[in-house]
Amino acid sequence: MKTPHKSQFHFDTTLVLICLALLTIGYIMVVSSSLHLGLEMSGSVFSYPLKQLAHICIGVCVGAWLATIPMHKWETAGPWLFIAGLFLLVIVLIPGLGVKVNGSVRWLSLGGLRIQVSEIVKIFAVVYIAGYVTRHQESVRVSAYGIVKPLALFALACVLLLLEPDFGSSVVIIVIAMGVMFLGGARLSQFVILLSFLATLAALLVYFAPYRMQRITSFRDPWADPLNSGFQLVQALISFGRGEWLGVGLGNGIQKLFYLPEAHTDFLFSVIAEELGLLGVVVVIGLFAMLVWRIFKIAEAAEKAGQVFSALMAYGLGIWFGFQAFVNMGVNMGILPTKGLTLPFMSYGGGSMISMCCAIALLFRIYSEVYEISANTPKERSRWVNA
Numbered sequence: 001m002k003t004p005h006k007s008q009f010h011f012d013t014t015l016v017l018i019c020l021a022l023l024t025i026g027y028i029m030v031v032s033s034s035l036h037l038g039l040e041m042s043g044s045v046f047s048y049p050l051k052q053l054a055h056i057c058i059g060v061c062v063g064a065w066l067a068t069i070p071m072h073k074w075e076t077a078g079p080w081l082f083i084a085g086l087f088l089l090v091i092v093l094i095p096g097l098g099v100k101v102n103g104s105v106r107w108l109s110l111g112g113l114r115i116q117v118s119e120i121v122k123i124f125a126v127v128y129i130a131g132y133v134t135r136h137q138e139s140v141r142v143s144a145y146g147i148v149k150p151l152a153l154f155a156l157a158c159v160l161l162l163l164e165p166d167f168g169s170s171v172v173i174i175v176i177a178m179g180v181m182f183l184g185g186a187r188l189s190q191f192v193i194l195l196s197f198l199a200t201l202a203a204l205l206v207y208f209a210p211y212r213m214q215r216i217t218s219f220r221d222p223w224a225d226p227l228n229s230g231f232q233l234v235q236a237l238i239s240f241g242r243g244e245w246l247g248v249g250l251g252n253g254i255q256k257l258f259y260l261p262e263a264h265t266d267f268l269f270s271v272i273a274e275e276l277g278l279l280g281v282v283v284v285i286g287l288f289a290m291l292v293w294r295i296f297k298i299a300e301a302a303e304k305a306g307q308v309f310s311a312l313m314a315y316g317l318g319i320w321f322g323f324q325a326f327v328n329m330g331v332n333m334g335i336l337p338t339k340g341l342t343l344p345f346m347s348y349g350g351g352s353m354i355s356m357c358c359a360i361a362l363l364f365r366i367y368s369e370v371y372e373i374s375a376n377t378p379k380e381r382s383r384w385v386n387a
Contacts, residue, residue: 009067009364009368010367010368010371010372011364011367011368012294012298012363012364012367014290014294015291015294015295015298015360015363015364015367018287018290018291018294019291019345019360021287022284022287022288022291022344022345022346023056023345023346025272025280025283025284025287025346026268026343026345026346026347027049027052027053027056028250029268029271029272029275029346030048030049030052030264030268030346030347030348031048031049031052032250032251032253032256032271032275033253033256033263033264033268033271034047034048034049034052034263034264034348035048035049036256036257036258037263037264048264048348051348051350052348052353055348055349055350055353055354056353056357058350058354059353059354059355059356059357059358060357062354062357062358062361063357063358063360063361064361066358066361066362066365067361067362067364067365067368068365069365070365070369071307071309071310071313071365071366071369072309074127074131074309074313074362075127075130075131075134075309076131077127078124078127078128078130078131078132079128079131081124081127081128082124082125082127082128082153082157084124085117085120085121085124085125085157086121086153086156086157086160088108088117088120088121089117089118089121089157089160089161090160091108091117092105092106092107092108092117092164093105093160093163093164098164099114104164104165104166104340105164106118106164106166107351114350114351115350115351115354116349116350116351116352117351118161118164118166118169119351119352119354119355119356120351120355121157121161121169121173122169122172122173122176122320122355123355123358123359123362125154125157125173125176125177125316126176126180126313126316126317126320126359127313128150128153129150129154129176129177129180129181129312129316130180130309130312130313130315130316131309132150133180133181133184133185133312134184134308134309134312137184137185137308140181140184140185140186141184141185141186141187142187144190146186147181147186147190147191147194148194150177150181151174151177151178151194154173154174154177157170157173158170158173158174161173162205165209166340167205167339168327168339168340168341169341171202171327171339172320172323172324172327172341174198175319175323176316176319176320176323178191178194178195179315179316179319179323180312180315180316180319183312183315184312214229216337217229218230218233218338219233219334219336219337219338222234222237222334231261232260232261232262232267232338233334233338235255235259235260235261235267235270236255236260236267236270236331236332236333236334237333237334238255238259239253239255239260239267239270239271239273239274240270240273240274240281240332240333242254242255242274243273243274243275243276243277243278243280243281244277244278245277245278245279246276246277246278246279247273247274247275247276247277247279247280248274248275248277249275250275250276251275252275253271253274253275254274255270255271255274256271256274264347264348265342265347265348265349266328266331266340266341266342266343266347267332268343268346268347268348269281269284269328269329269332269333269343269346270332272284273332284329284346285329288321288322288325288344291321291322292318292321292322295314295315295317295318295321295363296314296315296318298314298363298366298367298370299311299312299314299315299318299366301370301374302314302366302369302370305370305373305374306373307366307369307370307373310366310369310370313362313366314363314366317359317362317363320359321344321356321359324341324342324343324344325343325344327339327341328341328342328343328344328347329343344356
């Protein structure tokens with residue numbers, strides 16, 4: 001549904017403050033956890049902090065541009081964007097084009113900036129599934145075929161991701177797709193059958209991949225092999241234990257000093273636990289809870305304003321942020337097997353940071369359009385805008 005021309009862009013103050021808090025805490029912790037690594041890798045303690053600052057600036061600039069694009073254009077472009085995402089997943093697998101890191105080929109190098117393709121695909125997946133459910137609401141609600149049809153394309157994306165391999169991102173995009181379809185009206189009985197099938201498939205993928213099986217077994221008892229398969233989790237748990245209530249102090253953590261692998265990326269949450277303690281952990285979890293709550297409020301407002309595509313897209317982005325944050329924190333705390341998923345808005349990484357900034361920009365666009373639509377009904381607008 002097209003919306004009238006907008007003369008003014010409206011920002012959700014609550015969402016801005018939440019994102020600024022996450023970005024600020026994340027950047028400070030990336031600096032704290034990467035100074036020694038920058039000195040070791042490039043001879044400069046400012047190497048990673050400056051790169052992360054550049055990632056944030058690029059993300060904000062690209063996001064500002066994307067926020068100028070009306071939502072009806074995103075709805076039209078959804079299928080083409082998803083096809084482009086599949087194309088990128090193919091390109092990254094071509095020898096010589098994809099960048100291999102720690103045994104996985106997940107990145108493309110563009111002008112010296114490494115972009116993780118799966119992060120781009122996640123945004124495209126949200127746009128596509130939101131558009132699909134908007135166009136086929138009746139089919140999704142009454143027919144199993146209406147659910148299976150888009151999942152075939154998502155299955156193709158998952159196959160390409162598993163070839164990298166990137167099991168974590170595969171799970172994320174499937175969760176996004178199923179979550180959006182469920183909120184779009186799909187029947188619960190169909191989801192029970194589908195979830196059973198996917199759970200069986202996931203179990204088989206784990207069983208027939210020795211390294212995944214090793215992650216499961218080491219996750220169950222990391223202390224059985226603390227110097228090999230259980231090393232990451234053991235070091236993460238030590239970080240949480242050392243942090244106690246208020247932490248050892250910003251910059252005073254020891255685990256980040258080449259004990260805890262990927263301390264500035266996947267295990268940044270453990271550094272937060274060690275240096276800021278339980279207080280820091282609760283603050284970060286609270287901020288992510290507030291983020292998902294606010295996104296869902298925007299989605300609810302869009303739904304009531306008749307903007308079905310915008311509502312489903314906001315729901316999809318909220319599911320993405322919430323699920324990925326939950327998995328990352330769960331891995332750090334030892335309640336989930338190790339997965340290579342970053343902590344949204346906080347972990348070091350160009351592709352992740354830029355894609356998150358772009359996703360938030362789309363939420364601001366949704367908010368602005370819904371605000372304009374609700375301008376003629378002040379009572380309804382004030383009910384959610386000022387919540």
